[in-house]
Amino acid sequence: MHIPVLLEEVLEHLNPQANENFIDCTIGEAGHSLAILERNKPKGKVLGIDWEAENIKKLEEDRLIPVCGNFANLKNIVRQHNFQPISGILLDLGFSSWHTDESGKGFSFQQDEPLIMRYAEDGLTAAEIVNQWPEKEIGDILKEYGEETFARKIAKEIIRQRKIKSIIATTELVETIKKAVPGWYQHKRIHFATRTFQALRIATNQELENLKEVLPQALEILKPEGKLIIISFHSLEDRIVKNFLREKAKDNILKIITKKPITASIEEIKFNPRSRSAKMRVGQKS
Template sequence: MTMHESVLLKETIEGLDIRPGDVVVDGTLGRAGHAIEAAKSARAKGGDAFIVGIDRDSDALAESEAKLKSAGIEAKLFKGNFRDMGEFVSKAGKSSADKIILDLGVSSPHIDSSGRGFSFKKDEPLLMTMEKEPTADSFTARDIVNGWAEEDIANVIYAYGEERYARRIAKAIAARRTDRPIETTSDLVSVIESAVPGMYKRGKIHPATRTFQALRIAVNDELGSLKKGLDAAFGALSQGGRLAVISFHSLEDRIVKTAMKEWAKAGRGEQLAKKPVAPGDEEIARNPRSRSAKLRIFIKN
């Protein structure tokens, strides 16, 4: 099993200032790294916090449940999307949350071993769904690359991947699928590599990185969910409560930054710091996936 290391863990827990009796909602529970540290932080101050965990992945929930139980941490876990946070807080028997954590990164197990096509480094079915077992009705990355108009594909790759060669890549995808469908990650990688200049292939990041990001965001409506999720989180937060959001690319951070600025402008609270917190060199060396992470914390009035 691939281990997932929680990003900006120390900075998040310190910034949230978790206290005994707090209701702590982890809206992106994953493998419970942040949730467990939140509970430990409360215990270090003399009492327990109550954890509410939300995740779309049943495997992650099962693993987290075992970890939390082993640590003797009281928690209520729910399968779902954090945009429905208010509903889950109510189901947990609580009226509001004192501290909320949203880690927007795709967990390492999803990338490395889901078998659903999140990584361009493995030959897997091109699905990119968060569901463990997609159904015939599930919307997948295959649907986009094989069914969407070339212009729509280019727009998605440009808007969600910020890919400079989006039009070239979309044109190559449209040409390839007339011969045979693009079914796997390897199929798509070969199409992308055929479309971009040689110098781009030798750059710092793999030439497929931005296209894969764009397709994943589109398949899972990540930006739409984030906007709704931020509103839901703010609504669920108690007076004086704190919301911590860790983003991993500029599109996400822009949405988070804008939401927090609007809340502050409306007199509904303030950001803990004007600038986001980024990982240090030591964390980046230990966990290269953390390099683009940004942490923002908002305190509600």
């Protein structure tokens, strides 16, 4: 099961009151949403969006409106459901534990699965990137999205390997990465495939582009004094959020509530290692 990250901190800042409405743009297994629904009784609703149809299928809850879609289309989704007024919007970015543990879509380098890495039912797959993109572009995404030291070497090895046989499974990709990186890199605490897998996931789902699209829409549809909360797990995501909040604060469209990002406590990290890299920022619409 996916353990919601920074749950107490999210609730403290959203501060849900009776009958208020909220949007969870990344509902996943509804960890945050269920806690919100406990507090906005008896008539408050949550519009819960997820791009992953399997997550949406599992949700059946009173006062919860589940929607399968990309949060980059937030305004349209909200319009279609005539959902208002909105007191708070939450984005808890990235993938859920279900994706790595159960989806069978190749999100984890620890399982032997097809290289899909896609939240949506159709569209680009990681296998297409690995087998069709030019070496330079593969190297670029590994460097930029994965901050991978051996980006160019791995890209080169991917091209060499795919000329012999297409790389279609996670295990084949892991073997390819292994051939490209030095021995000492294979014995580090962080697995040598971590950064490549992260980069491919971000590129496959266009995660940074979606984030850039959703932020202005979220701010626009919030009611005055409504809260916008973003939890990110990657420095590039956090930079996008930080710059957006700063820019809008300069224009007096919102107030920055978190001068510095909120991070997980040592206790939370022990209990849920996934929270280690979480950074939460909060803005309040003017």
